Structures are given as structure tokens and as C-alpha cells.
Amino acid sequence: MHLAPTDEQQAIAQEARRFLTAQCTRERRLLWDASPSGHDDAFWRDVAALGWLGFGLPENVGGQGASLADLGLLIEECGRAVAPFGIFAAIAGGLALQALGTPAQRRGWLPRVARGETLVALATDELGAVADPACFRTVLSRRGKQLRLDGEKRFVLQGVTAGAFLVAARDGRGTTVVLVPAETPGVSVMPSSTLAKDRQSTVRFRSVALPVTAVCGAPRTAWPRLGRVRRTLAALVCADLAGGADAVLEMTVRYTGEREQFGSKLATFPAVQQMVASMAVDLEGARHVARQAIWRLAEGRPAAREVAIAKAWTGRVYRDITLMAHQLHGGAGYVVEHELHRHSLRAKQAELLFGGTEEWLDDLADQLKLAPA
Amino acid sequence: MRYEYTPEQVAWRDEVRAFCARHVSDALRAEMRQAGNEGDGPLAKAFHRQLFDKGWWGVGWPRDFGGMGKNAVEQYIFIEEMQAAGAPAMNLSITSVAPTILREGTEEQKARWLQPILHGEVDFAVAYSESAAGTDLAALTTKAELDGDEWVINGQKMWNTGAHTATHNWVAVRTEPDARKHQGISMIIIPMNTPGIEVQGIWTMSNIRTNAVFFDNVRVPRDHLIGARGMGFYYAMMALDFERIQLGCAGMLQRLLAELKTFVRRTKRDGRVLGSIPWVRRAMADLEMRVEVGRQVGLLNAWLIDQGVVPTKEGSIAKIYVSELNAHFASTGMDILGLAGQMGADESAPLYGRLQWLYTIAPLQRFGGGTNEIQRIIIAQRGLGMPRK
Numbered sequence: 001m002h003l004a005p006t007d008e009q010q011a012i013a014q015e016a017r018r019f020l021t022a023q024c025t026r027e028r029r030l031l032w033d034a035s036p037s038g039h040d041d042a043f044w045r046d047v048a049a050l051g052w053l054g055f056g057l058p059e060n061v062g063g064q065g066a067s068l069a070d071l072g073l074l075i076e077e078c079g080r081a082v083a084p085f086g087i088f089a090a091i092a093g094g095l096a097l098q099a100l101g102t103p104a105q106r107r108g109w110l111p112r113v114a115r116g117e118t119l120v121a122l123a124t125d126e127l128g129a130v131a132d133p134a135c136f137r138t139v140l141s142r143r144g145k146q147l148r149l150d151g152e153k154r155f156v157l158q159g160v161t162a163g164a165f166l167v168a169a170r171d172g173r174g175t176t177v178v179l180v181p182a183e184t185p186g187v188s189v190m191p192s193s194t195l196a197k198d199r200q201s202t203v204r205f206r207s208v209a210l211p212v213t214a215v216c217g218a219p220r221t222a223w224p225r226l227g228r229v230r231r232t233l234a235a236l237v238c239a240d241l242a243g244g245a246d247a248v249l250e251m252t253v254r255y256t257g258e259r260e261q262f263g264s265k266l267a268t269f270p271a272v273q274q275m276v277a278s279m280a281v282d283l284e285g286a287r288h289v290a291r292q293a294i295w296r297l298a299e300g301r302p303a304a305r306e307v308a309i310a311k312a313w314t315g316r317v318y319r320d321i322t323l324m325a326h327q328l329h330g331g332a333g334y335v336v337e338h339e340l341h342r343h344s345l346r347a348k349q350a351e352l353l354f355g356g357t358e359e360w361l362d363d364l365a366d367q368l369k370l371a372p373a
Numbered sequence: 374m375r376y377e378y379t380p381e382q383v384a385w386r387d388e389v390r391a392f393c394a395r396h397v398s399d400a401l402r403a404e405m406r407q408a409g410n411e412g413d414g415p416l417a418k419a420f421h422r423q424l425f426d427k428g429w430w431g432v433g434w435p436r437d438f439g440g441m442g443k444n445a446v447e448q449y450i451f452i453e454e455m456q457a458a459g460a461p462a463m464n465l466s467i468t469s470v471a472p473t474i475l476r477e478g479t480e481e482q483k484a485r486w487l488q489p490i491l492h493g494e495v496d497f498a499v500a501y502s503e504s505a506a507g508t509d510l511a512a513l514t515t516k517a518e519l520d521g522d523e524w525v526i527n528g529q530k531m532w533n534t535g536a537h538t539a540t541h542n543w544v545a546v547r548t549e550p551d552a553r554k555h556q557g558i559s560m561i562i563i564p565m566n567t568p569g570i571e572v573q574g575i576w577t578m579s580n581i582r583t584n585a586v587f588f589d590n591v592r593v594p595r596d597h598l599i600g601a602r603g604m605g606f607y608y609a610m611m612a613l614d615f616e617r618i619q620l621g622c623a624g625m626l627q628r629l630l631a632e633l634k635t636f637v638r639r640t641k642r643d644g645r646v647l648g649s650i651p652w653v654r655r656a657m658a659d660l661e662m663r664v665e666v667g668r669q670v671g672l673l674n675a676w677l678i679d680q681g682v683v684p685t686k687e688g689s690i691a692k693i694y695v696s697e698l699n700a701h702f703a704s705t706g707m708d709i710l711g712l713a714g715q716m717g718a719d720e721s722a723p724l725y726g727r728l729q730w731l732y733t734i735a736p737l738q739r740f741g742g743g744t745n746e747i748q749r750i751i752i753a754q755r756g757l758g759m760p761r762k
Contacts, residue, residue, distance in 0.1 A: 001382065001446065002375040003676045009374060069374055253757050267759040270750070277693075277749030280757060284690045285666035288673060292376040301377070309662045358655075365658040370637050370648025 003288065005073055012066075013073045019050065020081035026337070032084060036191075037161045038199045039084040044116050053090045054114025057098055062111035068232070068298035072239040072291065079243030082342040085198035086119075088240060089158035093120035095236075096166050096229050100177050100216040109164060109179070118163030120179070122233075123153035123203050124226065131230070131355070133168065133175035133223045138205065140169040140176050147215070149178060149186075149208040159189050159201025166216065167205065174220025184208055196342075196349040234354035235297055235307045238290035241314040241350055245283050245321045248343050252276060252325045255332065266328070275328060279321045286317040308364040315351035315360075322347045378450075385443075386450050393458035396423055402459045406718050406725060410581050412538040417461045421493055430467060431491050434475065438487045445678035448618055449671060456624025457631075465535070466490050466497040468619055469612040470543045473560065477600030477608060486562070498539035498565075500530040500586060501609055507531075508744050510545070511554045511606050515588065517546040517561055517598075524548075524561055524598060526591040534583040536572050539565055542586070549603045558605035562597045563588070579733035613743055614688055620742055621674050621691025623667035626702055629731070630664050632724050633657070633706055640723075647709065656705050663698050670694050686756025689748035696745060700735035703728050 005013065023043055032039050047053065056071040057063025066074075071091070078087055094113045097120045098106060112118045129135035138151025149169060156165065164181045180187060186208035189201050216222065253276060256266040266272050293310035296303035322344035326333055333340035351357060378386065397420070404414040413421065424430045433448045434440025443451065452463065471490050474482060489495040506513040515528025526546055536542060542563045549557035563570070569591040575583050600608055637648040637657060647653050674691040677684035706728040707714035715729050716722035722729075739745050753759040 001378055001672075001676060003673050004680075005374050249757075253759060257759065265760060267753075268762055273753035273759055274746060274749045276757060276759065277689075277752035280686070280752050281690050281693050281749075284673065284687065285670050285694065288376075288669040289666055291374060292669065295374055295376045299377075305661075306665075308658075309665050312658075312662055313666055361655060361658040361662065364661055365654035368634060368648075368654075368657060368661060370634065370654055370657055371646040 009070060009073050012070055013077055015050075016052075016074050016077035017080065019046075020077060020083050024081050024083060026339070029339075029342075033197065036199070038086050038158075038197075043084070044086070047087060048114070048116025051114070052087060053116050054094060054110070056091065057094050057110055057114055061098070061106050062114040063094075068236070069291075069295050072236060072294035072298075075236055075239040076243030076246075079240035079245075079346075080247040082244060082247070082339065082346055085196070085346075086158045086161065088237070089121060089199075090116075090119045092157065092233050092236070093122050093162070093166065095232065096120070096122045097179070097216075099229050099232075100166060100222065100225055101179060102213075102216060104213065105179050105216065112163075119158060119161055120164045120166060121156050121159050121162035121201075121203075122229075123156045123159070123165040124168040124230070125153065125155045126151070127154055131227070131359075133170065133226075136168060136170045136175070138167065138169045140171040140178060145212055147178070147210040147212060149180065149205045149210055151205050153203045153205075154192070154200075156189075156201045156203050158199050159203050160191050160199045162189075162201075165203055167203075168222060168226055171220050175223040175226065176219045177216040177222040177226060178210055178214040179216055180205070180208060180210065180214060184210070194349065196345040198346075198349070230354055231304070231307050232297055234311045234360070235290070235293045235303070237350055237353050238286075238310045238314040239294060241318040241347065242283070242287045242290045244343050244346060244350075245279075245286060245314070245318040248318075248321050248325045248340065249276070249279050249283055251340065252279065252328050255329055259332070272328060275324055279324055282317040283321060286314040290314050305364065305367055308360045308367065311355060312357045312360040312364065315357045318343075318347040319351050382446065382450060385447055386454060389451055389454040390458070392427075392429075393454055393460055396420060397458045397460045401461075402725075403720075405459075405461060410535065410538075413461070418493075420461055425492055430493070431471070434471065434487075434491070438475065438483065439491050445618060445675040446672070449622060449675035452619055452622045453624035453627070453668075453671075456622060457628045459625075459628055463619065464496065465499050465543075465616075466495065469499060469616055470497045473608050473612050474599055476611070477604070479596075482596065482599060495541055496535075496539050497541050497543045497562075498533055498535035498584075500533045500536070500542050500544040502532045503529060504531050504585075508747055510609065511558065513545055513547060513558065515544070515546050516550065517548050517559065519548075519595065520592075522595045523592045524595060526561065526563065526588045526593070528588055530586045530588075532575075532583050533572075533586040534581065536565065536584040536586050537574060537582065541565060542570075544588075545605050545609055548598070548605075552603055555606045556603050558609075559602050560599045560605040560608050561593060562599065563591060563593050567591050567593060577737070579730065579737065581734070581737075614683070614685075616742060617688040617692050618671075618675055618678070620738070621671040621688065621695050623664050623671055623695050623698065626664050626667065626695075626698065629702065629706065629724065629727060630660055632727075633660070633709065636723055637709065642711070653709055656709055660702060660705060663701065667691075667695050667698050686752050689743075689751045689756070692742065693745045693748050693752075696735070696738040699731060699738055703732035703735050707732060 051064045054063035055066045059065045141148045168177050186206045188204045192200050194200050259266045289310045293306040296306050401416040404416045408414050431440030432443050432451050436442040503513050517524040517526045544561050546561050547557050548559040569589045571587040573585045640647050670691045674684050674687045710723050713723050718726035
């Protein structure tokens with residue numbers, strides 16, 4: 001047992017923290033807010049040059065071959081800095097293609113993903129279907145050797161800058177994942193406005209003709225694999241949440257130590273100390289259930305229970321910590337000049353990503369087998 | 374980073390678990406429920422003797438003094454397994470008094486006290502609080518004055534739980550009346566059969582008996598003062614740090630959760646298995662999650678001790694988290710049991726009435742052992758560096 005990062009892992013986190021602190025300045029964020037991609041080209045090139053976009057991908061496709069546990073620590077730092085969410089989207093899409101794609105698809109796309117030249121976006125959610133593939137209304141049909149894709153996917157992370165989409169579609173009685181380049185005729189991408197102002201898209205597929213080589217793995221059998229990918233991404237997003245919560249606690253300690261009312265620093269008031277300590281109590285468990293879940297996935301241990309616990313707890317904790325931080329910052333933390341709002345909006349939004357708190361508690365209840373099926 | 378026990382830790386856990394499976398019987402658990410805190414019954418005494426024989430009673434003590442020399446994580450594993458089996462708890466002599474004697478006592482004091490504690494011949498109650506000195510412990514006024522080679526003790530202690538069954542009392546007294554209030558306190562051992570002691574019972578909401586204890590010119594030999602004069606307040610705080618491995622352990626909740634799962638799987642209400650009712654499922658999953666979080670914070674506290682860190686912040690976090698979870702667990706569990714959840718401790722009550730019992734002791738766990746508000750101040754000031762004034 002070793003409940004802390006090793007020295008090498010700490011070095012990963014420290015380098016990431018230094019880079020993100022230097023890059024994510026307030027002025028630059030305001031520019032990014034107004035840009036279509038949510039970041040700028042120079043930033044993206046620098047991120048790619050550090051190897052982050054292929055950090056968890058194997059070396060034979062241009063990745064760094066890092067373990068999920070190391071990747072989780074990198075993502076904790078992205079959460080701490082509320083870094084542009086495109087980084088998470090690119091990492092998530094790369095991992096999804098690595099898990100689902102054919103060798104040819106991986107060779108064709110992942111080296112460019114790792115170099116930051118393109119991005120593969122996972123497109124599974126629909127308005128009426130999230131985790132039950134039988135309910136997908138996106139459909140793959142066949143005429144001879146030609147495939148045809150029709151439907152609409154929502155909440156596609158970083159869809160606006162994606163070079164290809166990994167689309168889950170109903171295919172007869174099964175589920176098939178196809179890789180669809182964004183420029184294929186019949187594909188249209190519309191930005192959607194979201195709480196945390198990240199770059200999500202609605203992607204529409206209208207009579208999109210695809211070759212059979214677009215199919216990822218064996219047709220009609222994608223669901224269990226897709227479910228596992230979703231579980232892994234749910235665990236990784238917990239790292240973002242725990243890192244973000246840590247940053248909010250830090251900024252709250254700092255702010256209450258500076259702000260004076262009634263002639264005293266806020267941090268000297270007992271009520272304030274009690275609230276800040278409560279934030280620390282919740283955060284401690286969140287950090288470790290998140291790391292535990294990711295570590296178990298990295299080591300190939302059974303992790304269904306731990307992932308469900310991590311996602312339900314970190315989602316709740318980050319959200320609650322940001323709300324308490326707003327209470328302690330007052331107006332100072334309510335204005336867009338202050339970074340707190342980025343955390344509080346990201347917290348609630350990320351709580352919903354890959355299944356919200358209540359959804360994962362329901363999954364956990366299933367795992368407990370409390371009643372005969 | 375490694376969120377898994379080492380093979381040695383797994384072997385230790387399995388050894389403790391196997392021992393508990395053999396020796397913690399239903400009869401022993403029934404005897405413990407019956408006895409409350411009116412002293413150990415014959416089965417509990419026999420169980421303790423088995424622990425002495427294996428050397429497990431002093432699990433965290435150095436081997437030189439008859440202990441096992443186990444580190445903090447191994448102690449955590451031991452406590453978790455004992456709690457999960459519903460075994461008799463480690464007492465304060467072992468977890469609180471002895472570690473202080475080990476650290477601060479003279480060689481003569483160690484030789485004199487540790488073996489009898491280890492063999493259960495000496496059993497301590499702990500007397501810190503007074504009616505006007507609770508959370509502000511350093512305000513205590515019970516005094517000890519040196520008269521020749523004896524300390525003469527006068528005053529009154531409150532919440533001196535176990536004083537009516539203990540052989541000895543571990544008492545915080547003021548020995549340096551002219552020193553500043555935190556620096557004038559010492560720890561003295563008083564045998565309970567010394568003349569001049571009066572013990573008055575006080576009964577609490579959880580049926581646990583505690584006591585008010587009066588000292589009227591009680592005389593003990595000079596070498597009953599342990600460690601340095603004037604350091605008693607700091608020893609008391611240190612002893613609480615030792616206790617937090619135990620207070621921050623969610624082993625008992627793991628046991629109750631397992632029993633609750635069995636109950637909802639087997640029990641029907643209005644024709645439906647409880648475990649199929651949506652709100653019951655939701656509540657059970659929530660408890661499963663919270664107990665796992667508690668396990669993580671408790672383990673972290675123990676692990677940091679083994680890294681040579683004094684986990685002031687993490688110890689307080691574990692104490693707060695687990696004590697507040699106890700209250701939440703008891704209330705939610707009783708919601709699930711319905712009116713059967715408020716039945717007293719009898720054999721027909723679900724989970725032997727343990728949840729309504731937990732409901733009554735949960736407030737004590739939050740304000741006892743250093744109130745949770747004090748723990749939060751410790752986290753804020755010592756853990757996060759927030760200012761004192």
C-alpha cells in the first residue's frame with residue numbers, strides 16, 4: 001500500500017502545474033472564452049509538445065505509454081487549473097479509439113491525435129439514450145458493402161474541433177461503433193451552449209455513406225466494450241473533479257486570509273474556519289476514492305464498485321465545495337474576473353458527465369444485489 | 374501509488390479474520406450487549422485472555438514490552454477486523470494510557486505498569502474533564518500537592534467513564550498552580566482502592582454509565598506522576614492522537630452495513646422485498662459509498678503515521694468523518710428498518726437493535742474525544758494554516 005504518488009509521479013504533477021499556471025493567465029482565458037475552440041493554437045501546440053494528448057496511448061501509435069494512474073495525476077492538475085476542457089476531450093477520444101478501434105484505425109488516427117493535429121471525439125449520448133444501446137435512435141444500415149448512418153448525437157465533447165467521431169449506433173439487434181471523419185458528406189456539427197462554456201456539439205448524420213472499414217471491431221458487439229470505456233472515462237473525470245476541489249479549497253483559504261471585515265481577517269472567524277474545515281474533510285475522501293478507482297483500472301483489478309463510488313462522491317463533493325466557496329467569497333468570487341466561477345460551473349457540469357451522482361448510486365445499488373433479479 | 378494491501382498485510386488481515394471467526398461467538402456478542410459497560414463478562418474475559426496469550430493485546434506496543442510491534446496500518450487492519458467481527462473493543466488502558474507511559478515514563482514506571490496492563494490486571498479509567506473544564510481542558514482545577522513523598526489530590530472529575538469497574542484512574546491534575554494554564558497540568562495514576570475516592574454514577578441516553586468522581590485528600594506515592602511535571606496537557610492531546618486510529622476506523626459500520634444488506638435482501642414489507650424498493654436501494658448505495666470513503670480517510674491517517682508524518686489534519690478528518698457518518702448511518706438505517714428500527718436491544722429486533730443503540734451513542738462520538746468543532750479548528754489552523762487571531 002502506498003497512498004501517495006511516487007517521486008516520479010509527483011514530478012509529472014509538478015511539471016503540469018508549472019506549465020498550466022504559466023499558460024492559463026486570466027487575459028488568455030478571456031481570449032479563449034471568445035474563441036471557437038476554447039483555446040488558441042499556440043497553447044494547443046505546447047500541450048501536444050509536452051506529450052499530454054498521447055500520454056496514455058501506447059508508444060507504437062506515438063503515445064507516451066503512461067499508465068492510467070499517471071494520466072489521472074495529469075488530469076488532476078488540469079482540474080486544479082480549470083484548464084481548457086479540450087485537453088480532457090482529446091485524451092478521452094484517444095483512449096476510446098485505442099480501446100474500440102481496429103489496428104488500421106489506430107495507426108491512421110492516433111499518431112496525429114498525439115501530435116495535436118486532430119482530435120477524435122466520442123459521440124454516444126443522445127437526448128433519449130445514454131447507457132441503454134437499445135434506445136439509440138442513431139442507426140447503421142447496410143446496402144451491399146455500403147454502410148449508411150443516420151441520427152443525431154449530443155453533448156459531443158470538443159465536437160467543434162474534432163477530425164472524426166466515434167459514433168455508437170444501433171445495428172440490427174446490436175450496437176456498432178463506427179469511425180466517421182468530420183468532413184464526410186452528410187455530417188454537420190453545431191455548437192451548443194453549455195453551463196461551463198466548454199465546446200460541446202450536436203452532431204447530425206444524414207444519410208452518411210461509410211465504407212465497411214469504418215466499423216470499429218466486430219459489428220453489433222460494441223456495447224460491453226463501450227460500457228467499459230464509459231466507466232474508464234467516468235473514473236478519469238473524477239481526477240479532474242478532485243483537482244478542481246483542491247484548488248477551490250486553496251483559493252478560499254487564501255481569500256479569507258486577505259479579506260477584512262469588522263476589523264479582522266475573515267479567516268479568524270470561527271464560523272469561517274468551521275466551513276473551510278468541512279470542505280477539507282469532504283475533499284480528503286474524494287481525492288483518495290478517485291485515485292483508488294483509477295489505480296484499480298490501471299492495474300486491471302475489478303473496479304466497478306470503486307468507480308461508481310468515486311464518481312458519485314467526487315461529483316457531489318466538488319459541487320458542494322464550490323458552493324461553499326461562493327458563500328465565503330461573497331461578491332468577490334461572483335464576478336467573471338475571478339476564477340471561482342470557472343470551477344463552480346465546471347463542477348456541476350462534470351458531475352453530469354459520464355453519469356451523474358444519482359445515476360452512479362443506482363449503478364452501485366445494482367452491484368449490491370439487494371433483491372432477486 | 375498503490376491502493377491495495379501488500380501480501381504481508383493481506384496475510385495479517387486474514388490471520389486476524391480467521392482468529393475472530395473462531396473466537397468471536399454469537400454468545401460472546403450477546404454477553405457484550407447484555408453487559409453494556411458494567412465490566413467484562415466471563416466470555417469477554419476469556420476472549421481477552423486469548424488475545425493476551427497471542428500477544429495481540431499490545432498489538433502496537435514494542436516487542437521489548439511484550440507487544441507485537443505492529444505499525445499503524447497493521448493496527449488499523451487489526452482494529453477494523455475486530456470491529457467488523459463485533460469483537461470486544463480495545464480499551465483505553467491499551468490505546469491511550471500505555472502509549473503515554475511507553476513514551477514518557479521512566480524505566481521503573483514502564484517496568485511497573487506495562488506488564489500488568491498487558492495482562493489485564495490493571496485496567497484504567499481516564500479522568501480529564503471536570504464540570505467547568507470540558508472542551509477547555511486546560512481550565513481544570515483538581516489539584517495535587519506534594520507532601521513529603523506523596524501527592525495529595527483534591528477535586529472532582531466528570532465523565533469518568535469506567536471508574537466504577539476500573540482498578541486505576543489516569544487523572545489530569547494541576548501540580549503547578551503558578552504556571553500558565555496549559556503548562557501546570559500533570560498526569561497521575563490513582564489506584565481506585567485508595568481511601569478518599571467517591572464514585573457517583575451518572576446514566577446517559579445510551580444506557581452507558583459514566584461517573585462523577587470526588588477526590589478528598591487522596592494520597593499516592595510520588596512516582597505515580599508519569600513523565601514530566603507540567604506536561605500533562607500535552608500528553609493528553611498526544612493520547613488523543615493515538616486514539617484516532619481507533620476513532621477513525623469504520624470497521625463497525627462495515628459490519629452493520631453487511632447485516633443491513635442481508636436484512637433488506639431477506640425482508641418483505643407490503644409484499645415487496647425491501648431491497649427492491651427504489652428509496653431503499655438509493656439509501657443503501659449511499660451508505661456503501663460513505664463507508665468506503667470512511668475506510669479511505671481512516672487508512673490514510675494510519676498510513677501517514679507509518680511514513681513518519683504526524684497526521685494532525687488527517688487524524689481530525691478521520692475522527693470527524695467517521696463520527697458524523699455514525700450518526701447518518703444510524704438514522705438512515707433506522708429509516709430502512711421502519712418502526713422495527715426503534716426496538717430495543719432484544720433478540721427479535723432486526724440487527725439486535727444495534728442501529729437504535731448507534732443512534733444514541735453517535736452524539737457522544739461527535740462531542741467526545743475532542744469535539745468535532747475543535748477538530749475543525751485544528752484542521753483550519755494547523756492543517757490549512759488559517760490564523761488563530
